[in-house]
Amino acid sequence: MKRLDIVITFLLSLLLTIGVGYNGNQILVVTSCLFLALILLSSKRWLKWGLIFPIGLIATLYFQSGYIYGHPNIGIIASLLETNKRESIEFLLAIPATVWLLNAILLVAFSYYLVRIKFVFQWHKSAILLGIGCFYFSSLSVFINHIYISSVHYIAQMKAIQKSIHQRADWTILSAKPKYKNYVLIVGESMRKDYMSAYGYPINTTPFLAQTPAILVNGYLSAASHTAVSLPRTLAISHGLDLHPVNNIITLANAAKMKTIWLSNQGFIGKYDTAVSAIAVHATEKQFLKKGNFLTNNTSDYALLPLFKQALAQPYKGSKLIVVHIMGSHENFCDRIKKDIYGFKDKDLSCYLSTYNQTDSIIKTIVNDLKATQESYSLFYFSDHGLNNVSTVKGQTQLVHGDLYKQNYEVPLIEIASDIKQHIKVNKKISAFDFMSIFSHWIGVKTAQLPAFSIYQAPQEKSIQVLSGNQMVPFSRLKNDPDEIIKRH
Structure with missing residues (x-):
């Protein structure tokens, strides 16, 4: 029985380490530390239920996110707290059966450990101290640390956002000479x-973007790898985490006396609840197709087009800014489209390309529609972040949020x-x-708060940093998503 207990405890340690998203070079070390901690602390019921149980339960519930997306960071925390119920259901339905199976094995192993496993040591006080020391260096300790740091950053972000709702912007306008009558900013998703x-x-x-007269920036890098973290740092003044x-x-x-209209197919929970809605709330007019409650349905981006046409037709003497925030290539891809136009065997990739x-x-x-007005116009399109592939099965793709690869940040502008x-x-x-x-x-517009420059005038930075996890890192240090994934079709 003791041998079985040792095997189950090691399996539990390994699954917990994988499930909290630990993927560092010392994975064997942190797994071994957790294994020793679980063995050494098993003799005391109060330690098992007072320390191991609550932390282990959180890790078990986090398993799907940790296995697919990695350790907790500000983006994951924001996504968990700002996701509506439909998106939560979509996430659960998209989880591969193997992940559910591993999570079930983890739950069984964890339950068995709590109820049945008990190793008694004659030197129990020393064993407890050693066990606590091992726990401190284990994957669960790293997990709790990531949760704490991510939560601190997220709370600071939300406090700043909530404060901004009641603040007046302190722009000092030096000059305002809009060149075009209509300005359109289309904010894409996960492309x-x-x-x-x-x-x-x-x-x-x-096909349209490939041939229409346009300026395409080849080298534009998103600020972060999750919408809730990337967009507020793109659409507002930001210096990294600040x-x-x-x-x-x-x-x-x-401030430049433009009429501002915000049209969105992304969820609106409340003006205080998300970083993006806190920016949108300042617009002269705003329309959200989704309200973020359980009745939220899977509305097509095409539903924004009549609203855009109406906004464009509104009379206004000055210039207008119309922001169109689409669902774009948000997971689950097949739910975003009317039809899979490619029909590849790799269904995930086929639907993704169809988006x-x-x-x-x-x-x-x-x-x-802009051309039909016969008025001058300019349109910008960019995506908030990219995705990377986590599938280990040849011929299959599973594209998800992540912050370890260059392609998580290489987006169109x-x-x-x-x-x-x-x-x-x-x-x-x-x-x-x-x-x-x-x-x-x-x-x-020229202001006293920030320099204004065109795409051509933008500084050519040798070492651009991106927000990866909970810290700014040089983009050049990130890995490449394997080329074979891009060529698979």
């Missing part, structure tokens, strides 16, 4: 640029305007942390 035919992907995923949400694109456009084609079609429709007559690709590394400066130049 990495290397799957776009406009950026050279061999399958024609973005965030100034009240000084954002909407308050800047408002690209759909977004391309939506951008084309919006551009045609495209401008289409009434006076752009060529298809131009700009090979230049540009950080999304500089988007506010690009936006300011785009709408023709």
